[in-house]
Amino acid sequence: MVEHVAQFMRSHGLLQAGSHVVAACSGGADSLALLDILLALRKKLSLTVTVAHFEHGIRGGESRADAAFVEAFARARGASFQLGSEDVPAYAKRKQMSLELAARECRYAFLWQVVEGSGADALATAHHADDQAETVLMRILRGTGIDGLAAMRPRNGRHIRPLLAVTRAEIEAYCRERGLAPRHDATNDSADCMRNALRLDVLPYLRAHANPAVSHALCQLAEIAEAENDCLDAMLDQAWPGLLKTRDGQADGSAKKYLWHTPFCALPLALQRRALRRLWRTAGEEQDLAFAHVEALRMLFLTGETGSGLDLPHGRRAEVSYGRLLILPRRLAAEKVPAPTSVRVPGVAIWGKWKLTASLLKAPPERIGSDAFCLAAPPPEGLCLRGRMAGDFMRLVSGRKKLKEVWIDDKIPREERSRIPLLAVGREVLWIAGHRRSAAHQPAGNVPIVYCRVTSREQNEHDG
16 A cells, blocks of 8 residues: 555655655545555655644534544654644634535644745645545536546646545555554535435445446546547647737726637637637636536627626626627726816826826926826916816817727727726826827927826836
């Protein structure tokens, strides 16, 4: 058994000689066997093993006894021990989540604190082949894709699973042979959550009536899915630079990432779906999109017109604009536009998150960036900084044009227009900050000018 696990770790590059590993141990058969195996390999691989136990407070005195058992086991074998604890039932109530999810969240938070605090190379948990089978089946029942079928990997960053090729029966046999006396968690005996129900009822039924090797078949499916998922990811990686674009040029230097319509349409269906889910993660979401949302998003992008949109989970909204697909916080659509503010020269004007600094110069600067605008001095009466208004227009070299038509010509997404500061006099817009400048009031000859520069207040604070 020890050599089997060592070979698995070698083949998957889980631990190198001289590594420091934190072994998560609850005291149950799985984690106790893992700890015993790592300690058996300690001398051969020059390992440093730190034992970490989390006491979740769910089973009262029995939970405390589990902690004492693991600590005694570790110290008797010369391994360092760290204990974490939390009132998980209270945490679950406070966070309004299931007890199972709360216990997992608190446990992993503690385990990673131990890893970081000890400077360990890896966190080892005792997930085994039967756990893998349960995970795959659970994801099939909930509805998943290829990446979901890949389930648990031997390595995920610094998280390693050395027992993933070992069955529960093999672990129990190992404990008997080694004379180990693992603790028993009675909460695992009740089919009160999906994973327990699969382990206690569904998988035994499938072994008896469908396939005696159902766990092996599900683990094999996970292994196949892992390889194919990696292949699809590599294919998307090649296409990604042409798919994901950045819309910059904002007055505050911000940039929004979006998918570009033409290369997206050329992708095979499988990569279209994968690209949309990657864009979702690029927007900062960790929880994956459901299949129904992915399909709705795909059809929106393929057939939607500029201005069309779709509400998504977690307060997000997708918007299609001039061949771009963006995922934005839904609150942006309901943002209140600040009132106009007068611009004095020299002086500073504040409009929402924007700050305009107006200066009087004898000559224009050598270079004027997209965040700056020059007009002839003295400035017209009623100069102000504001958002768009009905009846707005600009005077361009080609003639007078409605502001709405300028937005369209410059392909400025509709969802951005109300948040772009405008320098205006009445309904005449002199400057769309970061974008178009009016042909009116331009400096001529060697005369003083008004130099206006717009920056975000957040950027000013950061620079300060």
